[in-house]
Amino acid sequence: MTKVKELVKEQAEKHGRQRTSLMPILQAVVKSEHYLSEEALEAIAEELDLSTADVFGTASFYTFLDTVPRGKYVIRVCKTITCHMKGKDEIIDTISDMLKIKLGETTTDKMFSLLQANCIGWCHKGPVMLINDEVYPEINPEKATEIINQYLKKG
Amino acid sequence: MDKKIKKVDLIFGKVDYMDILEKCLQRTRDELILDVIDSGLRGRGGAGFPTGLKWKFAKNEEADQKYVICNADEGEPGTFKDREILTEVPEKVLAGMALCGYCLGATEGYIYLRGEYNFLLPPLNKAIDDFHARLKDLGLDFTIRIVSGSGAYVCGEETALMESMEGRRGEPRNKPPFPTSEGYLGKPTSVNNVETLVFALMIAKEGPTKFKEMGTFDSRGSKVFSVSGDTPSPGIFELELGMTLEQFVEEFGDGDTKAVQVGGASGFCVSRKDFKDTLIGFEGIPTGGSMMLFNSTRSMYNILNDYLEFFEEESCGQCTPCRVGCQQLLKGIEAVKKGHKSPAYLEELQKLSDTMRIASKCGLGQSAPNPFNSIINNFREEIIY
Numbered sequence: 001m002t003k004v005k006e007l008v009k010e011q012a013e014k015h016g017r018q019r020t021s022l023m024p025i026l027q028a029v030v031k032s033e034h035y036l037s038e039e040a041l042e043a044i045a046e047e048l049d050l051s052t053a054d055v056f057g058t059a060s061f062y063t064f065l066d067t068v069p070r071g072k073y074v075i076r077v078c079k080t081i082t083c084h085m086k087g088k089d090e091i092i093d094t095i096s097d098m099l100k101i102k103l104g105e106t107t108t109d110k111m112f113s114l115l116q117a118n119c120i121g122w123c124h125k126g127p128v129m130l131i132n133d134e135v136y137p138e139i140n141p142e143k144a145t146e147i148i149n150q151y152l153k154k155g
Numbered sequence: 156m157d158k159k160i161k162k163v164d165l166i167f168g169k170v171d172y173m174d175i176l177e178k179c180l181q182r183t184r185d186e187l188i189l190d191v192i193d194s195g196l197r198g199r200g201g202a203g204f205p206t207g208l209k210w211k212f213a214k215n216e217e218a219d220q221k222y223v224i225c226n227a228d229e230g231e232p233g234t235f236k237d238r239e240i241l242t243e244v245p246e247k248v249l250a251g252m253a254l255c256g257y258c259l260g261a262t263e264g265y266i267y268l269r270g271e272y273n274f275l276l277p278p279l280n281k282a283i284d285d286f287h288a289r290l291k292d293l294g295l296d297f298t299i300r301i302v303s304g305s306g307a308y309v310c311g312e313e314t315a316l317m318e319s320m321e322g323r324r325g326e327p328r329n330k331p332p333f334p335t336s337e338g339y340l341g342k343p344t345s346v347n348n349v350e351t352l353v354f355a356l357m358i359a360k361e362g363p364t365k366f367k368e369m370g371t372f373d374s375r376g377s378k379v380f381s382v383s384g385d386t387p388s389p390g391i392f393e394l395e396l397g398m399t400l401e402q403f404v405e406e407f408g409d410g411d412t413k414a415v416q417v418g419g420a421s422g423f424c425v426s427r428k429d430f431k432d433t434l435i436g437f438e439g440i441p442t443g444g445s446m447m448l449f450n451s452t453r454s455m456y457n458i459l460n461d462y463l464e465f466f467e468e469e470s471c472g473q474c475t476p477c478r479v480g481c482q483q484l485l486k487g488i489e490a491v492k493k494g495h496k497s498p499a500y501l502e503e504l505q506k507l508s509d510t511m512r513i514a515s516k517c518g519l520g521q522s523a524p525n526p527f528n529s530i531i532n533n534f535r536e537e538i539i540y
Contacts, residue, residue, distance in 0.1 A: 020340075022322030027270075027303060061324040061471070063306030064270045080232045080420075081461045082383045082447060118308060118465055119232035119420075120271040123447070124382065124389035133273040 006041040007032055017048050022058060026065050034110075035066040063117070071106045071113040073151055076130045080119035082125035087140070091127050092116070094141040098148050111155070112148075137153070160406050161395040163369070163377035165357045166350065167243055168273050172250035173362045176257075180295065184214060186256045191258075191355055194363035195375030198312070200226055200348030201443030202518065206355060206363040209345055212335035213259045221261035223252050224339060224346040228269045228316060231309040231419035232465060233445030237349040237377040240389045241268075241275055243266065244353065245282040249299055251352030253290065254359055255345055256297045264299040265339070267316050270306045308469035312517050313338075313346040314445035315471065326473040327517035341465055350379055350444075370396035374436030378444065384416075385409050385450040399439075401430040403446065411450040414533065419445035420462045421522035424455075455534040456492060459526060463488065466523040477520025480511040488538055498539045501531055 001009075010027045015021035022044070029040050036059050045052040058067045066074075077083075077092050092114070096102060099112050106113040122128040125137035129144070136147055179187055192207030213221060225248060229237040241248060252264040253533045268275065283299050290297060307325045310317045314328035317339045338344025348354075354376065366376045374396040383389045386407045404412045414426050417433075417440045423435050425433050425440065433439050449458060463485035487504040490496040508524030515521045531538060 019322040020320065023302070023305065027305060035194055058322065058324055060306065061326075062270075062304075065305050075189065079461075081416075081458055081463060082233065084457075084461055085453065106288065117271070117306070118468060119230060119234075121229055121235040121238050121269075123233050123384075123445075124391070126383070130271065133276075135274055 036147040075116035079116040084125040086126040200351035223264040228311040251356040384448040400433040416447040418442040424529040474516040476514040
């Protein structure tokens with residue numbers, strides 16, 4: 001049994017095999033594998049006795065359930081109006097320069113993906129970004145550089 | 156300015172929630188629901204359905220199981236008050252859910268927490284564990300679990316939220332049946348906003364009168380506002396309802412406020428000339444709390460463009476008026492701006508937005524025309540030139 005299949009099985013045992021468990025299982029796989037591969041989607045469908053199309057249909061609806069490979073750290077810079085006004089573009093340019101990737105891309109070492117997100121609920125402290133589940137409000141290009149450097153060091 | 160906005164502290168003040176719940180359990184469910192109805196409390200997520208009525212409908216249903224859902228899918232741009240409430244006073248939210256559960260006869264509650272707030276999971280889970288332990292002392296059978304969202308604005312719509320909880324695409328359902336009769340897993344369900352549940356708890360504590368005395372006829376009580384944009388004091392403020400936009404801008408503006416977007420991306424843009432006559436509330440312009448201020452340095456075209464991009468991305472795609480409409484509004488203003496279409500095309504787009512309002516299945520497509528029309532009507536020249 002492959003690693004992904006084992007993970008899916010383990011999650012199905014944990015959450016149960018009913019339809020209401022689909023979201024938690026998809027979320028757990030994304031957390032560990034950084035995306036939902038075809039193999040993962042098929043394994044989930046099999047465990048929950050659903051069609052693969054149904055599972056893919058559900059997964060593809062949600063922005064955070066990536067179906068293309070992402071990096072270990074997914075950076076999501078908020079792009080909605082207040083963060084836009086407060087300078088999210090400079091944040092994106094800074095990170096883009098540092099990591100040598102454009103928006104939507106992943107570094108070749110599969111460590112970072114750089115994305116934008118719709119309003120993440122910190123408008124009074126924009127610009128703001130999420131790195132996986134961690135939130136970084138009130139950033140500027142210098143702070144963003146510092147934060148990315150910490151992640152680079154951590155590896 | 157004669158009347159200063161009154162700051163209120165019902166939401167964020169600490170209370171002995173066990174004491175409140177204990178006293179509630181000595182009263183009948185009908186009495187408690189009647190208090191909530193009497194208080195005039197309306198849903199604080201934005202739509203403003205009378206909370207007490209929702210509870211009453213769900214209570215009156217016969218079912219072997221009912222559910223309480225706390226809607227913490229706070230996705231409306233410019234809104235961030237639920238996050239603050241869940242961070243500062245999670246125990247009051249949980250107690251509000253337990254109160255609702257008691258009133259309905261439900262033993263299970265869920266918090267649907269948006270994926271963007273996953274960092275709240277550890278403290279919230281701890282608060283839930285503590286809460287469960289203390290509920291045991293009261294002898295109230297009620298358990299709460301958290302369900303995480305995964306980045307979909309439309310899941311804040313209550314039926315889409317339940318679809319998502321059931322492991323499906325977050326596509327809104329047809330109503331009726333309403334969730335109070337057929338909700339989560341087909342059972343009677345009350346879906347309430349985070350803030351609403353805390354207010355319900357405070358009404359149970361202090362009685363409906365104190366709450367009712369604040370605000371106006373249609374907008375009773377106070378409300379937590381999320382203030383952002385061009386303001387010297389961005390943040391979260393609980394204010395008595397019934398103020399005009401002029402009073403609001405006096406308090407929060409930077410002296411150069413050109414427009415305020417009331418109610419988030421799906422709300423209305425009010426220009427300076429109308430501040431005086433615009434009441435913030437259900438008689439005027441309602442808001443789930445989002446107040447975004449813009450000063451004269453801002454381009455209203457860019458603001459509208461941002462909002463329409465947001466809706467184009469977040470439309471679930473299920474119904475045509477919304478899926479195509481959001482896209483065409485966005486493309487339309489871009490074409491007019493670039494000169495590829497004549498300014499008269501804006502009138503065509505306004506007709507399209509009327510269709511969206513009438514024919515869209517849920518609030519997303521019905522309200523996406525709000526920013527469009529209010530910005531076009533107030534700032535037409537900025538969109539064209």
